[in-house]
Amino acid sequence: MRILIVEDEPDLLRSLAQVLREEDYAVDTAADGEDGLFKAESYDYDAVVLDVMLPKLDGWEILSRLRKTKKTPVLMLTARDQTRDRVRGLDTGADDYMVKPFDLPELFARLRALIRRSANKSTNLIEIGSVTIDTAARNVMRTDAPVELTAREYALVVFLALHRGQVVTRTQLYEHLFDESDSTLSNLLDVHVFNIRKKLGHDFIATRRGHGYCIE
Amino acid sequence: MKIFKSIKWRLQIYYGIFLALALMALVGTDYQLERNRRFESIDHYLNLHFDRVLDLMQRPPLFREGEPLPKAPPPEPPFPHHQPDRPPLPFSALSSFINDRAFDMPNINPTYYVIWLPGGKELMRSTNAPSDLEMPQHHEIRTRGAYREHISNGLPGFVILVGRNIAPELNELHRYLLKEIASWVLMLFVGLSVGWQVAGRAIKPVEDISAAAAKISAGDLSQRINVAETESELGQLASVLNSTFSRLETAFAQQRQFTADAAHELRTPISVILTQTQTALQRERNAAEYRETMEACERAAQRMRRLTESLLELARLDAGQEPMKRLKFNLSQTAWDCVELVRPLAAERGVKIHCDLPAVDGYGDAERLAQAITNLLANAVQYNKANGEVRISTKLQGSMILLAVSDTGPGISSEDLPHVFERFYRGDKSRTVANGNAGLGLAISKAIVEAHGGTIEVSSNPNVGTTFTVRLPT
Numbered sequence: 001m002r003i004l005i006v007e008d009e010p011d012l013l014r015s016l017a018q019v020l021r022e023e024d025y026a027v028d029t030a031a032d033g034e035d036g037l038f039k040a041e042s043y044d045y046d047a048v049v050l051d052v053m054l055p056k057l058d059g060w061e062i063l064s065r066l067r068k069t070k071k072t073p074v075l076m077l078t079a080r081d082q083t084r085d086r087v088r089g090l091d092t093g094a095d096d097y098m099v100k101p102f103d104l105p106e107l108f109a110r111l112r113a114l115i116r117r118s119a120n121k122s123t124n125l126i127e128i129g130s131v132t133i134d135t136a137a138r139n140v141m142r143t144d145a146p147v148e149l150t151a152r153e154y155a156l157v158v159f160l161a162l163h164r165g166q167v168v169t170r171t172q173l174y175e176h177l178f179d180e181s182d183s184t185l186s187n188l189l190d191v192h193v194f195n196i197r198k199k200l201g202h203d204f205i206a207t208r209r210g211h212g213y214c215i216e
Numbered sequence: 217m218k219i220f221k222s223i224k225w226r227l228q229i230y231y232g233i234f235l236a237l238a239l240m241a242l243v244g245t246d247y248q249l250e251r252n253r254r255f256e257s258i259d260h261y262l263n264l265h266f267d268r269v270l271d272l273m274q275r276p277p278l279f280r281e282g283e284p285l286p287k288a289p290p291p292e293p294p295f296p297h298h299q300p301d302r303p304p305l306p307f308s309a310l311s312s313f314i315n316d317r318a319f320d321m322p323n324i325n326p327t328y329y330v331i332w333l334p335g336g337k338e339l340m341r342s343t344n345a346p347s348d349l350e351m352p353q354h355h356e357i358r359t360r361g362a363y364r365e366h367i368s369n370g371l372p373g374f375v376i377l378v379g380r381n382i383a384p385e386l387n388e389l390h391r392y393l394l395k396e397i398a399s400w401v402l403m404l405f406v407g408l409s410v411g412w413q414v415a416g417r418a419i420k421p422v423e424d425i426s427a428a429a430a431k432i433s434a435g436d437l438s439q440r441i442n443v444a445e446t447e448s449e450l451g452q453l454a455s456v457l458n459s460t461f462s463r464l465e466t467a468f469a470q471q472r473q474f475t476a477d478a479a480h481e482l483r484t485p486i487s488v489i490l491t492q493t494q495t496a497l498q499r500e501r502n503a504a505e506y507r508e509t510m511e512a513c514e515r516a517a518q519r520m521r522r523l524t525e526s527l528l529e530l531a532r533l534d535a536g537q538e539p540m541k542r543l544k545f546n547l548s549q550t551a552w553d554c555v556e557l558v559r560p561l562a563a564e565r566g567v568k569i570h571c572d573l574p575a576v577d578g579y580g581d582a583e584r585l586a587q588a589i590t591n592l593l594a595n596a597v598q599y600n601k602a603n604g605e606v607r608i609s610t611k612l613q614g615s616m617i618l619l620a621v622s623d624t625g626p627g628i629s630s631e632d633l634p635h636v637f638e639r640f641y642r643g644d645k646s647r648t649v650a651n652g653n654a655g656l657g658l659a660i661s662k663a664i665v666e667a668h669g670g671t672i673e674v675s676s677n678p679n680v681g682t683t684f685t686v687r688l689p690t
Contacts, residue, residue, distance in 0.1 A: 009487075011512035016495075081479075101487040101490045103494065
């Protein structure tokens with residue numbers, strides 16, 4: 001899952017990016033409104049965390065411009081706590097609204113919910129045959145036995161599981177699993193898929209040659 | 217007692233006392249007049265009878281034909297002042313007159329008569345005269361119990377009493393008095409209830425106003441008293457209250473905005489501290505990471521400290537807790553010190569500071585004014601273009617000291633210009649994280665200058681620069 005954080009307070013931006021990466025998200029950052037809008041329009045993020053008071057372009061503006069082209073889930077994170085601000089945020093097209101200061105577990109839960117909803121899932125549990133994925137606890141069980149996955153493997157499994165039945169292209173996978181700070185090689189993806197098949201069964205991920213991967 | 221503090225009750229009580237006294241006087245006078253009228257008529261009647269007795273007494277005795285002549289001199293007394301020219305009457309005529317009840321018909325309380333001879337001997341007494349009657353010592357008209365008696369001498373030495381039982385008249389008067397008292401009570405009651413209504417009507421607008429005011433103070437400051445309903449003198453009161461409420465509402469709105477802004481400013485550093493610490497605590501970190509967290513927390517805490525200090529400063533200036541000193545000080549030296557303070561920042565941004573500071577004395581709190589000047593200079597450096605210029609000058613203009621700080625920055629837009637002195641107002645809608653400025657600097661400068669009785673103005677030209685002008689009284 002790839003997330004964009006637009007926030008102009010450097011200390012906040014840095015620690016948010018760090019802690020979300022530790023939650024196995026791929027994280028991009030933008031410190032001002034123009035950069036934020038550019039990035040949000042350039043990639044299909046799984047979620048955007050958007051501050052309101054930003055240099056150059058404020059959060060409202062970014063949101064309304066972004067909504068002309070993309071349906072990316074947006075969580076507004078701002079110090080403005082008045083009801084009219086929340087209403088304005090949600091009406092402009094934000095999917096969720098959080099007021100600073102906030103607690104990290106809540107932010108994580110809201111992001112999970114946003115990503116889950118955009119994939120039309122209503123719970124954190126995804127069952128695929130004998131495999132159960134709990135996106136809240138971030139663990140994977142195969143016939144009631146926990147399976148150890150690396151962060152990248154886990155992200156890949158979850159992304160494919162959320163897009164179950166769809167063929168996900170390699171480009172899509174790169175866009176959603178790696179952030180701008182990652183330097184990746186194409187065959188790295190094949191290594192991850194190979195390892196996942198070893199742990200969750202060969203049939204768990206199907207390869208559609210020339211198209212991409214799919215979980216049936 | 218609480219009710220006696222109510223205006224309505226007090227009005228009612230004063231009015232009630234006045235009304236009771238006035239009615240009492242009226243009723244009393246009426247009763248007195250009625251009583252006088254009745255006694256006058258009784259007295260007139262008694263007078264008539266007295267005259268009649270006197271008349272009878274003044275006739276010479278007449279002896280009827282055939283009656284034997286009295287052998288002795290006529291019985292005592294021959295009325296000494298009889299008038300011989302009038303037809304004589306037998307002595308018994310007087311006696312029969314005073315005992316003639318038919319004379320008084322149909323009065324069942326006939327008049328009675330007693331005549332005393334000079335020396336106190338009783339000459340004649342009508343049979344219906346009260347038995348306890350003794351010779352009175354004075355000539356008068358008197359009321360003795362239920363008797364009204366007319367006492368006079370008529371003839372020298374004699375005492376003639378004509379009296380009458382006036383019990384029926386007294387009873388009638390008594391009933392009259394009761395009626396009067398009853399009507400007094402009735403009128404008082406009617407008067408009081410009318411008075412209560414009138415007082416209520418007079419008080420009603422006041423009650424309306426106070427009810428409306430109570431509703432307003434109960435939280436909704438946007439309400440107003442309906443002035444149309446409370447015309448007249450009270451309309452003025454309502455208008456005055458309304459304008460007070462308007463001012464209150466504005467003040468409350470400003471206060472709310474200020475509190476909201478202050479809370480808003482505190483939220484960002486608090487979020488930094490929360491996120492930093494929660495991130496750090498998620499798992500074991502190495503020393504460098506912990507250090508980084510601590511540094512970020514320190515920056516956030518410093519920012520909060522600056523903010524709270526500014527807020528405190530403003531609160532003090534607002535409350536006027538610290539009266540400004542009125543000391544003479546060297547303003548140019550103070551301005552120089554301020555310039556030295558911002559020089560490092562200016563050097564960092566490549567901004568040159570030009571000073572035109574002839575020796576001028578200022579009056580007031582040098583430390584506070586220095587704070588205001590430093591704020592202006594720091595702004596001028598901060599919002600300047602790279603390698604720009606800042607100019608600070610002082611001069612005397614009439615009785616005012618003029619201090620101007622100008623920059624060569626991008627200027628302030630005409631939309632923002634009227635608001636720059638407002639608290640938490642920032643032309644740039646985002647936080648200017650670089651200096652952690654919450655948008656209070658100019659508000660504080662303004663408050664300081666105004667506390668000195670001075671003024672501060674701003675003018676700006678896009679792409680040319682901005683000039684802040686401070687005028688201080690000498």
